[in-house]
Amino acid sequence: MSWVTKTLSSTIGRKLIMALTGLFLILFLTGHVSGNLLLFKGDGGEAFNIYAKFMTTNPAVKLLSYLTYISIIGHVIFSIWLSKRNKSARPIGYGVSTPPSTTVSSRNMGILGTIILIFIVVHMQSFWAQMHWGDLPVVTYDGEQYKDLFSIVTFAFQNELMVIGYVVAMVFLAFHLSHGFASAFQTLGLNHAKYSPAISVIGKIYCILVPILFASMPVYIYFTQS
Amino acid sequence: MKLTLKIWRQKNASDKGAFVTYPIDGISTDMSFLEMMDVLNEELAVKGEDPVHFDHDCREGICGMCSLYINGHPHGPKQTTTCQLHMRSFSDGDTITIEPWRAAAFPVVKDLVVDRGSFDRIIQAGGYVSVNTGGVPDANEIPIPKRIADEAFDSATCIGCGACVAACKNASAMLFTSAKISQLAMLPQGQVERMSRAEKMVAQMDAEGFGACTNTGACEAECPKGISLTNIARMNREYFSASVKSENV
Ligand code: HEM
Ligand code: SF4
Ligand code: FES
Numbered sequence A: 001m002s003w004v005t006k007t008l009s010s011t012i013g014r015k016l017i018m019a020l021t022g023l024f025l026i027l028f029l030t031g032h033v034s035g036n037l038l039l040f041k042g043d044g045g046e047a048f049n050i051y052a053k054f055m056t057t058n059p060a061v062k063l064l065s066y067l068t069y070i071s072i073i074g075h076v077i078f079s080i081w082l083s084k085r086n087k088s089a090r091p092i093g094y095g096v097s098t099p100p101s102t103t104v105s106s107r108n109m110g111i112l113g114t115i116i117l118i119f120i121v122v123h124m125q126s127f128w129a130q131m132h133w134g135d136l137p138v139v140t141y142d143g144e145q146y147k148d149l150f151s152i153v154t155f156a157f158q159n160e161l162m163v164i165g166y167v168v169a170m171v172f173l174a175f176h177l178s179h180g181f182a183s184a185f186q187t188l189g190l191n192h193a194k195y196s197p198a199i200s201v202i203g204k205i206y207c208i209l210v211p212i213l214f215a216s217m218p219v220y221i222y223f224t225q226s
Numbered sequence B: 001m002k003l004t005l006k007i008w009r010q011k012n013a014s015d016k017g018a019f020v021t022y023p024i025d026g027i028s029t030d031m032s033f034l035e036m037m038d039v040l041n042e043e044l045a046v047k048g049e050d051p052v053h054f055d056h057d058c059r060e061g062i063c064g065m066c067s068l069y070i071n072g073h074p075h076g077p078k079q080t081t082t083c084q085l086h087m088r089s090f091s092d093g094d095t096i097t098i099e100p101w102r103a104a105a106f107p108v109v110k111d112l113v114v115d116r117g118s119f120d121r122i123i124q125a126g127g128y129v130s131v132n133t134g135g136v137p138d139a140n141e142i143p144i145p146k147r148i149a150d151e152a153f154d155s156a157t158c159i160g161c162g163a164c165v166a167a168c169k170n171a172s173a174m175l176f177t178s179a180k181i182s183q184l185a186m187l188p189q190g191q192v193e194r195m196s197r198a199e200k201m202v203a204q205m206d207a208e209g210f211g212a213c214t215n216t217g218a219c220e221a222e223c224p225k226g227i228s229l230t231n232i233a234r235m236n237r238e239y240f241s242a243s244v245k246s247e248n249v
Helices: A001-007 A012-043 A046-057 A057-087 A111-131 A150-158 A160-187 A196-224 B032-046 B117-126 B146-156 B161-169 B174-185 B194-207 B219-223 B232-246
Strands: A138-143 A143-149 B003-009 B020-026 B095-099 B108-110
Touching: A001 A012, A001 B232, A012 A057, A012 A160, A012 B108, A012 B194, A046 A057, A046 A143, A046 A150, A046 B161, A046 B174, A057 A111, A057 A138, A111 A150, A111 A160, A150 A196, A160 A196, A160 B232, A196 B194, B020 B032, B095 B146, B117 B174, B117 B194, B146 B174, B174 B194, B174 B219, B174 B232, B194 B232
Parallel strands: B003 B095
Antiparallel strands: A138 A143, B003 B020
16 A cells, blocks of 8 residues: 555544545535525526526536535535444444433534535535536526526425425434534644634635525425426 | 442453342441441351452542442442542442453453553553653753643543543543643653654554543543643643654654
8 A cells, every 4th residue: 555545544634534525515615605695686586597508617616516426415425434434433332321411413413414514415406407417497687598407496495395395304403514524624733722712713714604504495485486 | 337238249351241130238428438348248258248349548549549330320429539438428228239340451350450550561661751860850940831841740630440431431531642642742841752752552452452432521521620622732742742743754
């Protein structure tokens, strides 16, 4: 093994990958939620559709989207690899285990992540695959043609089950991030009297604000577009 | 005090083992937990039964030899060692479940005794400093800032008991290993082997089959010496920088 593979396959190295991919996904979510705020514009989806086209065609965004795919896949593969090792480190469990002083989220990152993964698959199939390969209606703004993703989104969120599913998934995301955000910095070794309190506060705000913004989109569309 | 003890009995490493229930009476609240175990063992010896095997040595809270997973917590309900736990922490009529530490890297030897040799091997891999023989150097020859000295000393208070491993859902040894890496990494005497120490001790920790850290903080909450998670962050920094900078390809 070279020093790179040796480092990255160690327990600390695997966590490094979890932290780096997790933080990149947090950056991605920040961009994603900001862009999607255009859904609230009330212009019949014009700004959103123009943004969606930009996001699927701009070369710089393309590069970022490949990094996002790699991050998701890397995060999932390394989480399976880590979880398997962690399970085998205690083959025989305890007869009595009172819940320790740790948070529910920190003890269930794998379960939370698995639910998020299911959500990501459904979500990408509903919108991402449609935008890339679907037979979308076309709208014209200022003489230029755009795929009408907005109509697909508004149609999807007429369905109560979709709306409920999205809101629930965002609750799980919130719990995943309530531990994950600060945890990633600790993994990177960034534990410092000056910065850690701020990181922890920003993490708490982030893990509530971003999922709420995401969840409010299907809810808003459900109540305004029917 | 009258108590019911549910104790893990296991003849040897290959035996399956099971809980056995023992009623016990006449326990004073002033007894330490281990003294209570001594009372039980005397009763068992009189009856001609095999006494319950458990680890202990100093009974002063300094050696780290005592273990026992008591009612779902390593070292019981208080953040201390089992030898420093007193029966006044329990109430008359309580049922107390006593188990060995559970980790692939801490195999059960007999009853409540586990083999913590994996910790010794982690220390052997790099938890030392090389010192020249010859005249004893003056104690204050190398100035060390008070804050650093205090922090290194805090890390050095780890007694290697393994409660962190026992408490962790991943049976991870990162709190222990990070304390042992930290106590030397912060001091001038530890600089010579600094990089190889981080690399070798982490490699040995992994080879022993301990889990990784999910940063839940269960170790810190249960550590009888209050070793903090900042040590794990420092170990990660030491390990990353050693991986990148050392000449070991
Ligand atoms: C957008 C989605 C996601 C984001 C932003 C995210 C973010 C994070 C972050 C920041 C961490 C902390 C890393 C650390 O402790 O160093 C983490 C941990 C974790 N994530 Fe995710 N994650 C996402 C999706 C997923 C998915 C889909 C799974 C998988 C199946 C998953 C499984 C895990 C697991 C198991 C851990 C804990 C690893 C450990 O420390 O043992 N995550 N995540
Ligand atoms: S870090 Fe604490 S719990 Fe772990 S071995 Fe050292 S003293 Fe025991
Ligand atoms: S017997 Fe030495 S610390 Fe408990």
